[in-house]
Amino acid sequence: MAEVESISHSGMVAPDSRSVHDWYEDVMGGHWAETVSRNYEGTRGANAHSCGMIADYLFVTFPRERDMPGPQMLKGGEESYRHAWAVSRERFEESLKWLEEHGVEFEGPVNHPEHGPLGQSIYFRDPGGNFFEVCWRRDESREFNPVILASV
Amino acid sequence: MHLQDLPNASDDATFFGGHGSRPEDWGAHIPAERFSHLALGVTNLDRSEEWYRDVIGLDVVGRNLTAEPLPHSVLQMNTGQLMILVQGREIHIPGRSGVHHGFMLTPNQYRRAHDRLKELGYDIGDERQQYRAHGEYSIDIEDPDGHRYQLQTYGPEANLPMPGAGIVDCGTPDTYRVGDVRAFKDGNFFLVRHHEGFLALSRWCRHMNGTVIYQKAHWHFVCPFHDATYDRRGVDAPFMGNRAQGPLHLHPITFGPEGHIRVDTDTIIPRDGYDASQAAQPPAAELAAAR
Ligand code: FES
Ligand SMILES: [Fe+2]
Numbered sequence: 001m002a003e004v005e006s007i008s009h010s011g012m013v014a015p016d017s018r019s020v021h022d023w024y025e026d027v028m029g030g031h032w033a034e035t036v037s038r039n040y041e042g043t044r045g046a047n048a049h050s051c052g053m054i055a056d057y058l059f060v061t062f063p064r065e066r067d068m069p070g071p072q073m074l075k076g077g078e079e080s081y082r083h084a085w086a087v088s089r090e091r092f093e094e095s096l097k098w099l100e101e102h103g104v105e106f107e108g109p110v111n112h113p114e115h116g117p118l119g120q121s122i123y124f125r126d127p128g129g130n131f132f133e134v135c136w137r138r139d140e141s142r143e144f145n146p147v148i149l150a151s152v
Numbered sequence: 153m154h155l156q157d158l159p160n161a162s163d164d165a166t167f168f169g170g171h172g173s174r175p176e177d178w179g180a181h182i183p184a185e186r187f188s189h190l191a192l193g194v195t196n197l198d199r200s201e202e203w204y205r206d207v208i209g210l211d212v213v214g215r216n217l218t219a220e221p222l223p224h225s226v227l228q229m230n231t232g233q234l235m236i237l238v239q240g241r242e243i244h245i246p247g248r249s250g251v252h253h254g255f256m257l258t259p260n261q262y263r264r265a266h267d268r269l270k271e272l273g274y275d276i277g278d279e280r281q282q283y284r285a286h287g288e289y290s291i292d293i294e295d296p297d298g299h300r301y302q303l304q305t306y307g308p309e310a311n312l313p314m315p316g317a318g319i320v321d322c323g324t325p326d327t328y329r330v331g332d333v334r335a336f337k338d339g340n341f342f343l344v345r346h347h348e349g350f351l352a353l354s355r356w357c358r359h360m361n362g363t364v365i366y367q368k369a370h371w372h373f374v375c376p377f378h379d380a381t382y383d384r385r386g387v388d389a390p391f392m393g394n395r396a397q398g399p400l401h402l403h404p405i406t407f408g409p410e411g412h413i414r415v416d417t418d419t420i421i422p423r424d425g426y427d428a429s430q431a432a433q434p435p436a437a438e439l440a441a442a443r
Contacts, residue, residue, distance in 0.1 A: 003209025003264060005165060006231040007190055008256040008304065013249050029181025055180060057187040062250040078222055078240035081253070081299070082191040085184035095183035116217030117226065117234065118188075133191070134183045144232035147186065148165040148256075 006147050009058035014128025017061035021052040023127050027102045030054035055085055056147045066129045074107040075123035077131045084133035089119060092136045096122060158266060159259035159289055159307025187233055190253060192299060193240035199296050200237050201225040207272065208255065209265065210235060245298040252300035262289055262305035310361065316417025324411050325434040333366050339417030341403055342366060344384055349431030352403040352415040353386040359395040385426040399423055405432035
């Protein structure tokens with residue numbers, strides 16, 4: 001067992017965080033949480049910035065420019081970082097279609113080696129220039145600890 | 153100012169998960185049903201793999217297991233989420249831009265991380281400690297390339313209200329009319345008089361321990377943190393999106409020999425809902441009711 005359960009959130013940058021979060025909602029199926037950070041790391045830590053969830057992952061977005069490779073580059077992250085989400089293998093095709101319909105340009109799908117945990121991936125960027133990936137995983141039926149998001 | 157440096161021991165998954173949001177309210181969607189992994193550029197793969205394994209405590213799954221063309225290492229967390237460290241040529245670490253990532257630990261993992269990091273000579277700091285609520289813990293740490301992280305947990309005590317103020321004397325019953333709500337700063341509670349009697353409601357919000365306030369015009373309690381709402385009996389209002397995870401806790405009420413209402417703020421009575429037996433009748437009223 002590892003000594004860590006999960007990665008829960010990231011602080012990100014985007015020049016216009018409101019529009020990025022709208023895009024997270026409309027395209028990524030995410031959910032706008034609020035405009036201060038009081039939720040994500042302390043009920044008393046109210047900083048004015050945007051906060052939204054994509055699936056079980058929370059983003060806090062700081063309204064700044066991300067200084068990084070040109071917009072023509074769709075796959076990146078080795079110079080900084082890239083966030084990847086999984087969908088079930090069954091719904092991978094549908095996900096690609098969905099992204100196409102929403103005007104998202106992506107690279108891939110690429111096939112991962114069969115002895116690894118990933119199946120296929122595509123790569124794209126959010127409107128703030130952050131690197132995103134969507135994949136399906138070969139270990140999707142394996143039992144792991146659940147990701148706990150809120151009190152039950 | 154933390155009341156304590158370490159969470160109470162527990163192997164349970166963290167209570168809040170650091171979000172206070174509930175995706176089950178809106179469901180899992182394509183193209184992102186769950187988080188899978190964070191790919192991260194590093195300048196020295198051996199050094200970083202060792203650091204994430206020994207300092208953070210991730211499990212190493214193996215090298216070059218994905219289609220990533222650059223040399224890389226795959227590490228795993230207990231939820232199956234992965235970190236993929238990629239040997240990059242040049243790493244760009246944004247300055248004080250707020251960019252960071254948060255690892256979620258169980259309270260016991262956190263306790264062990266705390267000791268481990270101390271032993272390894274890390275300065276265990278929490279930039280935002282002054283903002284944390286009771287039961288929330290976080291350590292700031294940088295990897296060998298300067299990527300910034302938080303190690304976070306929520307102790308089981310986050311679920312429990314802060315220590316009270318002992319027995320608080322709230323005066324005599326005749327100074328309260330039915331419908332009155334009086335706030336007491338000492339011990340953080342409201343004393344409410346209902347037809348059935350008195351309720352001493354803890355002010356600690358059942359979402360993440362914000363302190364609720366009474367909105368007289370609306371006849372309800374509301375939490376300024378994330379708008380959890382409770383009726384005058386302290387019962388969470390049944391609307392979708394209400395963050396409250398149950399009714400406000402009660403404190404026991406006794407009546408002194410001179411009739412004074414005494415609230416024991418050190419004792420908590422958890423409950424699932426309201427029933428009239430929870431309300432305390434002053435002896436005189438009981439007498440009057442019996443007549
Ligand atoms: S602490 Fe979140 S609504 Fe009260
Ligand atoms: Fe954070």
